[in-house]
Every structure is written in structure tokens, then in C-alpha cells.
Amino acid sequence: MAMDEVERRLREAYDKDFHFEDGHVLGSMCSKPEDIAVKYQALFAEANLGNRGLYPGTAELEEELIADISGLMHLKGGWGQVVGGGTEANITAMWIARNLSGKKKILAPESAHFSMKKAADLLGMELLEVRLDDDYRMDVDDLRRRIDKDTAVIMAVAGSTELGAVDPIKEVGEIADDVFFHVDAAFGGMVLPFLEELEMWSEEWDFRVESVDSISTDMHKMGMATVPSGILLLRNREYVNLISVESPYLTSKRNIGLAGTRPSGAVAGAYAVIKTLGREGYRKIVRSCMENTRYLVEKMGEIGLEPVIKPVMNVAAFRTDRAEEIRREMDRLGWKISTLRNPKAIRIIAMPYVTKEVINDFTEALSDALKSL
Ligand SMILES: Cc1ncc(COP(=O)(O)O)c(C=O)c1O
Known part of the structure; x- marks a missing residue:
């Protein structure tokens, strides 16, 4: 043409x-x-952090971005990666939980995003829905009843897709003491820290809750950045070994996470927007x-x-x-x-x-x- x-x-x-x-x-x-995100996503269009050795500059931006988001969510010394979005982050968190425990049961609130169904299906896990209370938050009593020796992971939502409801993360955390605990803050992750700073809301929902193992948040939702820029944070960087494979023909010897090639222009876009907005x-x-x-x-x-x-x-x-x-x-x-x-x-x-x-x-x-x- x-x-x-x-x-x-x-x-x-x-x-x-x-x-x-x-x-x-x-x-x-x-x-x-934001315009600056669009501009720098375009400049970094060919960047691919799946082949990290070729993109040391983009890798630095990702590290700084992860450090900033970690700070926002009270994580010190953990690990993080920019992923395609909330779906990829949820699947990856479930993948870690399954490999860590060797178990199959996922306990998630009825309000969990449909990506959890994909995660369970792909990973051969069983998704069990925990009832909601009158405020549409995960019912902690029902959760307590459902947890058993086969539970691999509990996940909770900080900002549900349908209502923006935040599960009682601290109380769930007390139950999830011996089990992997993932918080899906795809939408809420870039809202709740600022609601707290504005004194418009206050609950501990992030890594301040000691048993929280991972949090996902999306820069392409309330982060004002370009698609696709999700973020997955892990408290324990050792868990990375559970989701990495050898990548002999690339510049980095281990490929971590679900994606091979990672569309990394969005990393530059998210970096630009977070640094300019503050x-x-x-x-x-x-x-x-x-x-x-x-x-x-x-x-x-x-x-x-x-x-x-x-x-x-x-x-x-x-x-x-x-x-x-x-x-x-x-x-x-x-x-x-x-x-x-x-x-x-x-x-x-x-x-x-x-x-x-x-x-x-x-x-x-x-x-x-x-x-x-
Ligand atoms: C709470 C929550 N988790 C996960 C997702 C999935 O995110 P994505 O569409 O970026 O894969 C969404 C999307 O709306 C969501 O609201």
C-alpha cells in the first residue's frame, strides 16, 4: 500500500x-x-528488558522506578519487575506461590478480578472464592473457615475492579501468616498511598503488613502512564528463582517471569511520569x-x-x-x-x-x- x-x-x-x-x-x-509518558515510550520503542544486557540504560530506569514504587508501598530491599499489567502480575504471583508451596488451592475474595481464573487454569490450581461481608470486603471469618493444609496462597484486593473496595488486608494478614499472601492493588496501588497522605483514608494495606509477600499495581491505571506497565513487587528476592529459567542465547543468563521479550518503552514512560508528577x-x-x-x-x-x-x-x-x-x-x-x-x-x-x-x-x-x- x-x-x-x-x-x-x-x-x-x-x-x-x-x-x-x-x-x-x-x-x-x-x-x-501524560504526554511525557507517550513521548518517552516512543523513544524507547525498541527496548526489550527480556534481553537486559543490551539495554543497561533502560534497566537502570526500571530499577529506579521499582525503588520508587517500593518506597510508596513500604517495601525495603525486595524485588520488582515491570510486567504487562495486572493479569500478568496476578498470574506470576500465583506461579510463585504454587512453586514455593507445591500446593494448589488459591483463596481469593468473590470480588477478585477474572485474571485469577486464568491464573488457576494455567497453573493447574484450584480457585476457591471467599465470601464478601456487607461492605463487599473479603469476609475474614469465611476465610478462616476455608484455609487448610492444601492452601497455597491467599490473595486479597486493594481496590476491587467493580467497587473499588479494599479488603481488610491487616486482618487477612494475621490469618495468612504461614501462607503466601498476594495483594492485588492493580487499581488501588496508585490511589491508596495518596489517599493516606491526604488523610482521606487510613488502613495498613501494603508491605507494612508483615505477612504480605507480593503486591501488584498498574502504572497504566491510576499511574498516568502508558499501556502496558504493570508492576509486581516481591518482599523476598529469593523467590525470583521460582520463576526463572536459563536463557543461554541472550545477554542475561536467566530469564525471569512470564514474558520473554518485554515491551520496555512503557518502563521509560512510567519513569518519566512518576518523576515529573512526584x-x-x-x-x-x-x-x-x-x-x-x-x-x-x-x-x-x-x-x-x-x-x-x-x-x-x-x-x-x-x-x-x-x-x-x-x-x-x-x-x-x-x-x-x-x-x-x-x-x-x-x-x-x-x-x-x-x-x-x-x-x-x-x-x-x-x-x-x-x-x-
Ligand atoms: C483489581 C484488578 N486486578 C487485575 C486487573 C487486570 O489488569 P490488566 O487488565 O492490566 O491485566 C484489573 C483490571 O481492571 C483489576 O481491576
């Missing part, structure tokens, strides 16, 4: 996509990445998202929709038996929202691009739609 024909085709496809800046995407957990920048973003979440709850209340839980973070779900019908109608009108299965609700993520103006336009459109449904 001629260059201008290829470009026309690419532009046409781009225009079919939804874009965060259009202000109609209310159901995505991904960032609209804690103050993230605090500002989180504060504004929480203000907008409160505003959203208020506006939804005015049209008769109440939240399932008082939002802990910038994820809000509103009860309605007609959730699927509403989603379809709003979709027809160009609004992208999502739904929950249980309880029936529509869900909105107040990402930074979901401004008060967007909320006004959306609730007005929703109010009209509800009258005609």
Missing part, C-alpha cells in the same frame, strides 16, 4: 475508537497517559478524582440512583435492576459505562478525564434516558 493510503487507513481506524479526551468513556480503569502531582490528581466522585454520587442521587457502597476510591457503582438496559441505551447515545453482576448496578470510574462537566452532561443524558426507558 502507498504510504498515504496506509496513513488514511490508520487514521480511519483511530477515528472509530473512543478516546478519553472526548469525555464519553466512564467505564475504563486506564489512564489517559507525590504532590499524584496527590492533586487523587484529590480531584475523589472530589469528582463525590460530585457524581450527589448528581446521581438527584436522579434517584444510590451507590452500592460509599466509594472508597474513584470507583462508584449505582444500584438499579435495569443496569443492562441502561448500559445499552447509554451506549446507543455514545456513553461508555459498565455494569456489575451482583448486585445489579451501573459502574463509573471517575478517572481524571471524567471532569465535573462530563458528569453534568452524563447525568443529564441519563436522566432523560431513564424517563424514556
